[in-house]
Amino acid sequence: MYRHKYRFIVPFLTPAIILYGVFVLWPYSQSFYIALTQWRGVSAHKKFVGLSNFDKLLHDRFFWNALKHNGLLLIALPIVTICIALLFAALFTQGGRGVPGANAYRVIFFFPQVMSAVAISVLWQFVYHPNLGLLNGLLRTTGAGNLARTWLGDPRTALWAVAAVIIWQAVGFYMVLFIAGVQSIPTTFYEAAIIDGATRWSAFWRITLPLLWDNLQTALVFIGIGALDLFIFVQIMTNGGPDRSSDVVARYMYDTAFDKSEFGYATAIGVALLFLTLTLSIFTLRVTRRERIEF
Amino acid sequence: MAEDQRRTIWTRRRFLTAAGATAGAAILAACGGSKATETPKPSSTGAPAATTAPAATTAGSAAATSAPAATTAGSAAAGTSAPASSGGITLPTGDAKNPLKVKEDAPLDVVIFKGGYGDEYAINAEKIYAAAFPKAKVGHQGIQRLAEQLQPRFVGGNPPDIIDNSGAGNLDTAALVAEGQLADLADLMSAPSFDTPGKTFNDSLLPNSQVNGLFDGKQFVLNYVLSVYGVWYSDTLMKKNGWEYPKTWDTMLALCEKIKATGVAPWAYQGKYPQYMTNIMNQMIYKAGGTQAIIKIDNLESNAWRQPEVKSAVEALYQLADKGYLLPGTEGLTHTESQAEWLKGKAVFIPCGSWLENEEKGLVPDNFNMVVKPTPSLSASDKVPFEGIQSSAGEGFIVPAKGKNVAGGKEYLRILFSKQGARFFSENTKSLTVVQNSADGLKLGSAFESVQAANTAAGSNTFVAQYGTWYKKLQDEAKDKMGALLTKQIKPADFIDKVQKMADDVAKDDSIKKFKR
Numbered sequence: 001m002y003r004h005k006y007r008f009i010v011p012f013l014t015p016a017i018i019l020y021g022v023f024v025l026w027p028y029s030q031s032f033y034i035a036l037t038q039w040r041g042v043s044a045h046k047k048f049v050g051l052s053n054f055d056k057l058l059h060d061r062f063f064w065n066a067l068k069h070n071g072l073l074l075i076a077l078p079i080v081t082i083c084i085a086l087l088f089a090a091l092f093t094q095g096g097r098g099v100p101g102a103n104a105y106r107v108i109f110f111f112p113q114v115m116s117a118v119a120i121s122v123l124w125q126f127v128y129h130p131n132l133g134l135l136n137g138l139l140r141t142t143g144a145g146n147l148a149r150t151w152l153g154d155p156r157t158a159l160w161a162v163a164a165v166i167i168w169q170a171v172g173f174y175m176v177l178f179i180a181g182v183q184s185i186p187t188t189f190y191e192a193a194i195i196d197g198a199t200r201w202s203a204f205w206r207i208t209l210p211l212l213w214d215n216l217q218t219a220l221v222f223i224g225i226g227a228l229d230l231f232i233f234v235q236i237m238t239n240g241g242p243d244r245s246s247d248v249v250a251r252y253m254y255d256t257a258f259d260k261s262e263f264g265y266a267t268a269i270g271v272a273l274l275f276l277t278l279t280l281s282i283f284t285l286r287v288t289r290r291e292r293i294e295f
Numbered sequence: 296m297a298e299d300q301r302r303t304i305w306t307r308r309r310f311l312t313a314a315g316a317t318a319g320a321a322i323l324a325a326c327g328g329s330k331a332t333e334t335p336k337p338s339s340t341g342a343p344a345a346t347t348a349p350a351a352t353t354a355g356s357a358a359a360t361s362a363p364a365a366t367t368a369g370s371a372a373a374g375t376s377a378p379a380s381s382g383g384i385t386l387p388t389g390d391a392k393n394p395l396k397v398k399e400d401a402p403l404d405v406v407i408f409k410g411g412y413g414d415e416y417a418i419n420a421e422k423i424y425a426a427a428f429p430k431a432k433v434g435h436q437g438i439q440r441l442a443e444q445l446q447p448r449f450v451g452g453n454p455p456d457i458i459d460n461s462g463a464g465n466l467d468t469a470a471l472v473a474e475g476q477l478a479d480l481a482d483l484m485s486a487p488s489f490d491t492p493g494k495t496f497n498d499s500l501l502p503n504s505q506v507n508g509l510f511d512g513k514q515f516v517l518n519y520v521l522s523v524y525g526v527w528y529s530d531t532l533m534k535k536n537g538w539e540y541p542k543t544w545d546t547m548l549a550l551c552e553k554i555k556a557t558g559v560a561p562w563a564y565q566g567k568y569p570q571y572m573t574n575i576m577n578q579m580i581y582k583a584g585g586t587q588a589i590i591k592i593d594n595l596e597s598n599a600w601r602q603p604e605v606k607s608a609v610e611a612l613y614q615l616a617d618k619g620y621l622l623p624g625t626e627g628l629t630h631t632e633s634q635a636e637w638l639k640g641k642a643v644f645i646p647c648g649s650w651l652e653n654e655e656k657g658l659v660p661d662n663f664n665m666v667v668k669p670t671p672s673l674s675a676s677d678k679v680p681f682e683g684i685q686s687s688a689g690e691g692f693i694v695p696a697k698g699k700n701v702a703g704g705k706e707y708l709r710i711l712f713s714k715q716g717a718r719f720f721s722e723n724t725k726s727l728t729v730v731q732n733s734a735d736g737l738k739l740g741s742a743f744e745s746v747q748a749a750n751t752a753a754g755s756n757t758f759v760a761q762y763g764t765w766y767k768k769l770q771d772e773a774k775d776k777m778g779a780l781l782t783k784q785i786k787p788a789d790f791i792d793k794v795q796k797m798a799d800d801v802a803k804d805d806s807i808k809k810f811k812r
Contacts, residue, residue: 038806042449042466043474129632130624153566153627155784241567242626243775243784258442260767261467262806 028274034267041263053268063269066240066247069159073248074227074280076163077170078220084171085219086212089178090204106179110172117169121236124165128152128237155245158238162246166233170226174219181215182208217288224280228273249273384426385715391487393427395709400430401700403707404455406445408462409437411653412520412690416720417459420711424703427710431703440464449476454695457704460516461690468516468691469765473808477515478694483705484514489713491731496709504688504729507759511810517708518688519720521727522648523667523746524574525684530664532640540668542681544579544611547671551620554643560622562615563642565630569778570763570770571646572612576777577760578670578685579608585678586758593761594811595802600795607673609780609787616781626782638663652742653725666745669753683756684749688729765810772797 035053037046057063088109092102099105112120127134128151136148151161185208193203209216231250234240240247240255249269257266386392403424407417414437421433436455438444442464448454449466454476460466471477488499497505501521508516526540533540536557541547551561565571580588584604591599599605615621622642625633631654637645638658652665659665669684692711694704710716717730718737725739727746750757763770776793779785785793801807 040467040470040474041446042470043476044450044452045474125629128627130627131636150566150624150627153624154782155779239567241775241778242569242782243779258464259467261470265806 031267031270034264035271036268037264039264039267040261041257042261046264049264053265054272056265057268057272062244062247062252063249065244066249066252069246070228070230070248072159073163073166073230074224077166077227078223081167081170081174081223082216082219084167085174085178086209088171088175089182090208092175093179093182106175109175112169113172113176115169117232118236120165120169121233125152125237128161152238153242155242158242158246162230162233162237165237166226166230170223174223177215177219178212181212185211213288213290217285220284220288221281224284225277228277228280384423385490386423386427387487387489391489391492393706394486395482395702395705397428397431397702397706398700399428401703402432402434403428403457403700403703404434404698405457405707406436406438406441406455407459408441408465408690409439410462411650412720412724412726413437416716416723417711419719419723420707420716423710423713423716424707427706428703442466449695449697452697454698456694456698456700457707458693458695459519459690460693466693467767468693469510469767469808469810471693472510472515476696478696478698478701478704480508480514480517480694480705480708483517483708486705486709489709490715491713496712499714499731500712500729501688501731502755503757506812507687507761507764508691509812512812516691516693517712518691519712519717519728520688520690521686521729521750522650522689523684523686523749524578524648525646525667525669525749526575526644527637527647527651527665527667528644529640530666531662532643538643541671543675544671544673548614548618548620551615551618555620559640560625560642561620562644563622563625563628563633563637564646564781565633566624566626566628566778568630568774569781570774571630572781573770573773573777574648574685575646575670576605576608576612576773578683579611579673580604581685581758581760582670582679582681582683583607583673583677589758589760590812592798593765595762595766595798595809597799597802598795600791600798604673606787606791609790611673612777613780613783613787613790616783621781626778649742649746650726652740665742667742667749668745669749679756682749682752682754683758684753685759686750686753686757687759761810761812766798766801766807768807769794769797769801 034046036048036050038049038053039046088105091099092106126132128136130136130148130150130153133151135151139145139148149157151157189207189211190203193207198206229250230248231254234246234248234251235254238246240251250273253266253269253273256262256269260266403421405417405421407414414435417437418435421435425431425433439462441458441460441462445454445458445466449471458466460468468477484495484497484505486496488494488496491499504521505514505517508514508518510516528540536554538550538553541550554561577589580592580602584602588602588604591602592605622633622636625636625642628636634645634647634651634655635658636642638655638660647667649667651667652659669682672681692708694701694708698704712728712730714730714733717728717733720726720728721734721737721739725743727734727739727743773794776785776790780787780790802809
């Protein structure tokens with residue numbers, strides 16, 4: 001039986017591999033060539049220009065501007081999202097109990113995750129509406145009217161207003177990821193700790209967090225990759241504006257290709273983004289590598 | 296640039312569109328409080344109307360709509376050529392019968408942007424084509440987001456024969472021209488008109504209406520719908536307060552002060568799409584410096600943005616922000632949101648094109664009486680009188696050079712741009728076309744009357760700016776910096792420096808094809 005394992009596996013895998021090859025790997029490999037051409041996307045004519053697209057990229061102030069925003073989000077999003085998600089996960093599950101009403105909270109906090117990113121972005125535009133929006137309305141009725149502003153129309157707040165929405169929708173997913181991790185920790189650990197006089201807080205630091213390391217690592221890579229994309233949220237809520245203050249590389253790439261018809265250059269941006277993402281993932285996995293604790 | 300202006304605007308809306316139309320709509324409706332007017336309307340259109348056009352007929356399904364053109368076109372029966380009439384369609388005879396030498400049995404492949412104007416008018420023109428060439432099989436597609444669907448056909452070398460290249464996500468015309476993908480329409484321009492005897496095709500259109508379809512002097516695009524751009528207000532509101540539309544910028548500022556004192560914002564603008572205000576700037580530059588000032592900008596001449604006329608226009612607009620005459624928060628609003636505030640009377644003036652009334656159909660309060668006026672003159676030394684206005688054609692049609700039936704594509708345009716084709720369009724969409732006298736006697740609404748009046752008053756004092764179509768990057772930078780200017784992030788001098796720098800960058804970049812006018 002064992003000897004015929006591959007005879008059994010191969011027919012099942014082949015269709016998937018072919019599809020993946022044709023629709024993912026092949027276009028990917030093509031894009032490496034397209035990135036070396038000047039192609040406007042409206043004819044078969046591609047002029048080979050070598051690495052000049054990448055040279056242009058290095059001197060493109062709009063690209064660096066967008067990349068800077070990705071960088072800022074790359075720092076802010078994982079920290080804030082993971083902290084909140086961890087807090088929720090611990091509150092709702094740690095030691096097998098969790099706070100009263102934990103189940104209801106779990107559902108509520110997960111809810112944004114089941115909505116499409118497009119719908120979320122459109123909804124939040126209304127929350128941020130300067131005159132009729134929920135947020136400014138809330139601020140004004142609670143006497144904090146001087147904090148009310150044009151959230152998406154002000155270059156100082158636009159990026160962070162978008163970031164807040166991303167965090168709002170992402171927290172639920174990571175909360176569930178961490179809850180799964182916390183639940184797999186045997187309750188006996190906590191019982192033993194309590195007998196030894198540990199508080200909830202020290203149980204979290206000494207037991208939950210170390211045993212959640214694998215999940216944390218996964219979360220970091222996911223959020224990191226996510227922070228290099230964010231196309232949908234930015235495109236819908238601000239379209240990178242005002243005055244490119246909330247632009248991200250993915251949106252800039254889209255704009256370069258589909259609005260400016262510079263497909264060759266846009267593909268070069270895409271290739272650069274691919275390597276950035278790969279580097280970041282490998283880097284994250286390396287630095288967070290720890291010895292596995294078996295339990 | 297007029298057309299591109301709108302195109303760019305719609306492009307920005309593409310996701311709003313997708314979202315608004317699908318997921319968004321239901322959820323937003325469920326949001327209760329938010330008024331219908333705030334919903335980003337699914338106007339994925341290069342055309343004004345956000346409402347879905349009632350064009351139910353698709354893919355050549357022959358619904359028996361009556362072509363209403365019979366009488367008008369028929370009245371052109373004078374002279375040598377007696378038009379042969381069949382079923383409300385007037386077909387030309389003699390020289391005008393088949394001047395472009397269309398192969399009678401060659402199929403015709405038509406792709407129409409189905410936006411605010413629907414595609415009934417195009418189907419009507421296809422019927423006329425089918426009547427003229429009974430042996431030809433006419434294929435019709437009414438679609439949106441043309442670039443995504445047609446790019447592969449261009450790359451593959453089998454594009455359609457005729458395209459209405461409009462709306463969100465349309466094909467980049469400058470790129471198509473640069474790649475030699477478009478047919479030169481010179482022979483069509485000089486061919487006899489379809490149903491205006493004794494006139495060439497070109498002469499049957501409004502003078503200068505096709506300037507923005509010229510690329511290096513060659514006619515690659517024909518624009519169908521005539522739009523007038525300017526400053527809009529409610530005539531009722533102005534009259535009630537005893538205000539009069541100011542003819543100079545100084546009196547505009549004085550009026551703004553008065554308006555502000557009543558607690559109403561003098562101006563609103565489509566904050567997320569500041570190109571509505573760059574449009575106003577273009578108009579002011581044109582009026583101060585004449586067409587020459589605009590041509591310098593279009594031609595990327597060195598220091599074109601440092602012309603004194605540009606400086607005065609930019610400084611004038613900055614005053615609106617500096618003196619607090621803009622509706623608070625307007626910089627964060629979309630076009631529909633800001634226009635809704637304006638309709639509610641929160642602001643008196645708003646910039647827009649003549650699709651505005653159609654776009655706000657059903658939302659305009661009774662007795663609102665919206666009218667359009669040209670931008671106020673900057674000074675007494677302006678080269679163009681106050682009546683000068685931006686009046687330009689949009690909804691661009693192209694004939695791909697590598698289509699299988701290029702002559703048929705041109706013939707289709709000859710039919711669409713005929714009096715009967717255009718009149719059907721105007722009746723069907725309540726919008727004017729570039730075809731002379733085609734809407735005579737039609738009643739098209741109150742805003743429309745002001746558009747016609749403005750157009751008549753302007754006479755030959757109209758212009759188009761091309762830099763937006765030719766150099767989208769420059770258009771984008773001007774738009775972005777206009778937003779920054781109107782929120783006082785930058786000063787007029789910074790605006791000029793930044794935009795001039797982008798103009799220089801574009802001029803230096805050899806990967807961008809340059810055009811001259």
